[in-house]
Amino acid sequence: MMVDNSELDDIPGTTVFTAERSHQGFHLNQFCMSLMKPENRARFKNNESDYLDEWSLTPAQKQAVLDRDYNAMIANGGNIYFLAKIFSSDGISFQTAAASMTDMSVEEYAAMMLHGGRSPEGLRSIKEGR
Amino acid sequence: MARITAGVTTSHVPAIGAALDLGKQDSEYWAPLFEGYEWSKQWMAGESPDVIVLIYNDHASAFSLEVIPTFAIGCADEYEIADEGFGPRPVPVVVGHADLACHLAQSLILDEFDMTVINKMAVDHGLTVPMSLMFGQPDAWPVKVVPIAVNVIQFPPPTGERCYKLGQAIRRAVASYGEDLNVQVWGTGGMSHQLQGPRAGLINQVFDNAFLDNMVDNPDDLRKIPHIEYLRETGSEGIELVMWLIMRGALGDAVELLHRFYHVPASNTAVGHMVLRPVAAG
Numbered sequence: 215m216m217v218d219n220s221e222l223d224d225i226p227g228t229t230v231f232t233a234e235r236s237h238q239g240f241h242l243n244q245f246c247m248s249l250m251k252p253e254n255r256a257r258f259k260n261n262e263s264d265y266l267d268e269w270s271l272t273p274a275q276k277q278a279v280l281d282r283d284y285n286a287m288i289a290n291g292g293n294i295y296f297l298a299k300i301f302s303s304d305g306i307s308f309q310t311a312a313a314s315m316t317d318m319s320v321e322e323y324a325a326m327m328l329h330g331g332r333s334p335e336g337l338r339s340i341k342e343g344r
Numbered sequence: 345m346a347r348i349t350a351g352v353t354t355s356h357v358p359a360i361g362a363a364l365d366l367g368k369q370d371s372e373y374w375a376p377l378f379e380g381y382e383w384s385k386q387w388m389a390g391e392s393p394d395v396i397v398l399i400y401n402d403h404a405s406a407f408s409l410e411v412i413p414t415f416a417i418g419c420a421d422e423y424e425i426a427d428e429g430f431g432p433r434p435v436p437v438v439v440g441h442a443d444l445a446c447h448l449a450q451s452l453i454l455d456e457f458d459m460t461v462i463n464k465m466a467v468d469h470g471l472t473v474p475m476s477l478m479f480g481q482p483d484a485w486p487v488k489v490v491p492i493a494v495n496v497i498q499f500p501p502p503t504g505e506r507c508y509k510l511g512q513a514i515r516r517a518v519a520s521y522g523e524d525l526n527v528q529v530w531g532t533g534g535m536s537h538q539l540q541g542p543r544a545g546l547i548n549q550v551f552d553n554a555f556l557d558n559m560v561d562n563p564d565d566l567r568k569i570p571h572i573e574y575l576r577e578t579g580s581e582g583i584e585l586v587m588w589l590i591m592r593g594a595l596g597d598a599v600e601l602l603h604r605f606y607h608v609p610a611s612n613t614a615v616g617h618m619v620l621r622p623v624a625a626g
Contacts, residue, residue, distance in 0.1 A: 222499070229540065229580075230580060232498070233498065243404070244408060249429055250429060252427070252431070284540070285542070294581075298404070300429075302429025303429045305430070307611070308358060308611055309612055312544040312612050315541055316542050316543075316544050326545055330608055331547025331612075332544075333547075334576070334577060338576040338577065
């Protein structure tokens with residue numbers, strides 16, 4: 215079967231976690247998983263930069279983690295379920311983390327969700343503008 | 345002979361588990377969500393199933409990116425509760441039914457479904473939140489579980505058609521198990537939600553409600569939904585809905601709707617919940 219990912223890249227504001235991105239983000243996501251152990255969370259919080267240096271991250275991946283820039287982590291191969299270990303370790307909710315990836319404040323995002331969430335209108339396809 | 349007596353679908357939002365664990369279920373935000381499960385909990389008390397075949401997905405808890413099984417079946421005696429970054433949920437250990445699980449694994453593989461067999465794994469909110477919603481907060485779960493984990497993290501997940509056919513194979517496999525067991529099949533995850541990127545927060549109530557309608561009388565339409573449609577219409581994480589189709593395939597052609605509930609939002613997610621009863625053919 216032919217593989218054509220152009221449709222996957224046609225969804226506004228969305229990164230689909232393909233095998234290629236899994237390969238790109240392997241070490242970043244494995245670092246995230248290490249935070250499931252309390253002793254590793256403590257070591258990470260004690261000196262984030264040193265702990266990150268134990269993983270084979272690219273400079274962009276390391277900086278994105280230090281900045282807690284989740285969009286940048288995703289652009290560098292991070293997967294949201296792995297990245298969740300970082301904001302869970304930070305004591306931050308999924309909703310707050312999700313809001314940080316949008317152009318809204320945490321309060322605006324929470325209000326949008328209470329009012330039924332973000333409409334798919336106009337956000338289905340870049341090419342087709344629908 | 346083991347029998348599939350009912351099917352349940354429910355979302356498995358982690359914040360629902362946190363709300364229960366922190367005693368916030370009566371709050372203004374959460375009360376409407378938990379009310380939608382009151383009927384189900386009472387119904388469940390009268391059903392007393394022996395085993396739940398629980399279809400869910402692991403969220404980077406048991407499976408890292410080292411190995412990514414598309415379909416995996418747990419054959420262990422018990423499953424510890426995963427630490428997802430804030431300590432394990434304070435819920436009872438999940439007890440397996442190893443004998444039924446081994447029977448299912450063998451039957452499914454010989455029926456052309458190449459399951460990955462798991463003898464040890466921790467289970468995360470994907471499995472424990474549905475248990476909490478259906479059984480509340482007991483000291484020990486009143487039922488054994490056969491977990492079936494489906495990859496919906498790395499694209500592509502299995503197709504909806506493949507999932508439905510796996511459900512049909514589970515039905516055949518359960519029916520060929522010698523012991524008389526009351527078995528339920530649960531399909532978890534969904535409904536529309538997107539947790540990442542600038543489009544985070546997407547909810548599609550029109551799509552979700554049509555999906556709920558079709559789960560009852562028109563599953564053949566749902567089997568044909570391509571992945572790109574889930575991604576566009578239901579958000580990048582809404583594609584978890586393929587797991588509901590495993591449950592639906594396991595119930596046979598005709599079902600009776602016992603309960604239906606839909607609620608927006610639970611954190612970032614549209615919550616959908618159904619209880620279905622298979623209608624015996626003939």
